[in-house]
Amino acid sequence: MKKDILKQLKNNFIIYTENNKKTLNLKNSIKNIKKLYLNKKDFFIIIKKFEKDPNKIISKTIKFSKLFGKPLSQNKHGQKFVLVKPNTKLLKKKLKNKKIKLRYHQTNLGGAIHSDGPQLYSPPKYVIMACLNQAKQGGDSIIVSTNKIYRYLKRNNKKILNVLKDRFYFERRGFRFSNNNIFKKAIFENSYNNFRFRYLREYIEAGHNIKKSALSPKIIHAMNTLDELLNKKKFQTKYKLNEGDIIILNNDYLAHGRSGFKLNNKGPQRSLLRIWIR
Numbered sequence: 001m002k003k004d005i006l007k008q009l010k011n012n013f014i015i016y017t018e019n020n021k022k023t024l025n026l027k028n029s030i031k032n033i034k035k036l037y038l039n040k041k042d043f044f045i046i047i048k049k050f051e052k053d054p055n056k057i058i059s060k061t062i063k064f065s066k067l068f069g070k071p072l073s074q075n076k077h078g079q080k081f082v083l084v085k086p087n088t089k090l091l092k093k094k095l096k097n098k099k100i101k102l103r104y105h106q107t108n109l110g111g112a113i114h115s116d117g118p119q120l121y122s123p124p125k126y127v128i129m130a131c132l133n134q135a136k137q138g139g140d141s142i143i144v145s146t147n148k149i150y151r152y153l154k155r156n157n158k159k160i161l162n163v164l165k166d167r168f169y170f171e172r173r174g175f176r177f178s179n180n181n182i183f184k185k186a187i188f189e190n191s192y193n194n195f196r197f198r199y200l201r202e203y204i205e206a207g208h209n210i211k212k213s214a215l216s217p218k219i220i221h222a223m224n225t226l227d228e229l230l231n232k233k234k235f236q237t238k239y240k241l242n243e244g245d246i247i248i249l250n251n252d253y254l255a256h257g258r259s260g261f262k263l264n265n266k267g268p269q270r271s272l273l274r275i276w277i278r
Contacts, residue, residue, distance in 0.1 A: 014046040016143070016237055030067045038126065041147035041195065044237075044249040050130065051244050058273055061130040061246060065275040068126050068248070072117070072276040076176040084129065085271035086263060105274070108135075110260030113144055113230035114200040116251050117276060119172040121183070123198060124276030127251045131241035135270035138261030140240045141247060146197035146255050149229045150188055163222035164188045169207030170198075182207045187226070196252045201227065230255060241272070251276075 014021050015037055037043045050064075051057040062081055065071060071080040084105040091107065117123035129141075153161040167184040189196040201223060208215050215223075229235060238259075241247060249256060261270055 014048060016044050016046065016239070034068065038248065038250050041250075041253040042145045044143055044247065044254055046239060046241075047246045047248070048242075049244050050246045054132065054243065057130055057132060057244060061128065061273055062275070064246075065128045065277060068128070069277040072120075072124050072278055074117075074274070074276055075174045080275065082274050083132070083271050084274045085133075085269050088263065088269065108261050108263055108270070110138070110258055111231070112200070112202070113142065113227070113255045113257040115146075115197050115255050116274075118185070118198045118200045119170050119175060119183075119203055122278065123196075124251050124278055126248060126277040127256070128246060128248050128275045128277060129241075130246040130273040131243055132271045132273060133268040134241065134243055135261035136264055138259050139270045140238045140259040142257045142259065143237045143239070143247075143249060144230050144235050144255040144257075145253070146188075146230075147195060147253050148235050149226070150190065150195070150197075152229065152235075157225070160222045160225050161188065163218060164226060165190075168204045168219075169211045169213060170200075171203045171206035171210060173203055173206065182210050197255060199226070199255065230257075 013033075033045075037045060051060045058081070062071075073080055074082045082105070086108040087102065087106040090100060090102055115123065116127050150161070153164075164187040167186050169182050169184055172181050172183065185198055187197065187199050189198070204223070205215065239247070263269060
């Protein structure tokens with residue numbers, strides 16, 4: 001199966017880094033692709049037209065994802081293959097009831113640049129997303145090099161970096177844990193050459209509310225600075241996935257988000273198949 005899939009893809013791998021892109025000749029195995037590209041701090045991969053048949057894109061992406069590692073559960077229901085699309089019913093209810101909590105992938109909001117699975121002790125190593133349907137307006141994928149931001153802060157503002165290397169309470173939203181629904185982790189970890197970025201601001205704010213531990217002005221300033229950097233164009237690459245495209249990124253090194261998008265009046269809403277791999 002591995003050789004068949006790689007043979008079908010031929011030269012469809014597009015490697016993005018440093019605002020440049022190049023086509024990868026698939027003589028390399030998945031192992032080498034991870035070593036040469038995905039495990040380098042500023043690389044991510046787009047596969048254009050991975051599958052043209054909309055009836056096959058989900059099954060083919062699931063098979064392909066397993067070549068990269070073990071799929072992880074993404075919620076309390078144990079789902080390993082999740083559709084990222086706006087939950088229009090809950091969005092309407094939330095307009096009337098502000099207490100309703102939605103996970104980011106259930107909305108059509110933009111911004112909120114984040115890493116996936118920050119509420120897990122061991123977040124996914126890779127995130128794979130396949131575009132099933134795209135919004136007619138908006139919905140661009142935004143990829144951010146957190147390694148570049150780390151190096152920038154190390155050169156220019158070590159005080160802010162030190163705050164972000166401290167531990168914060170994270171709400172463990174979307175999962176059911178018997179011991180606790182919060183834990184403490186750092187946003188930036190960089191020890192023994194193991195770099196990891198862990199961040200979704202809403203989960204940190206919710207975690208501190210649950211713990212009744214107010215965020216200090218110093219912490220709020222640090223997170224505001226981080227959000228400003230995450231939204232700077234010089235750290236970003238934007239790409240609008242078309243139906244049948246997939247994107248693969250290293251979740252330790254790269255944050256991601258999207259531009260806000262308009263809900264489609266007719267037909268299916270913007271939807272991506274998301275798979276977490278470790």
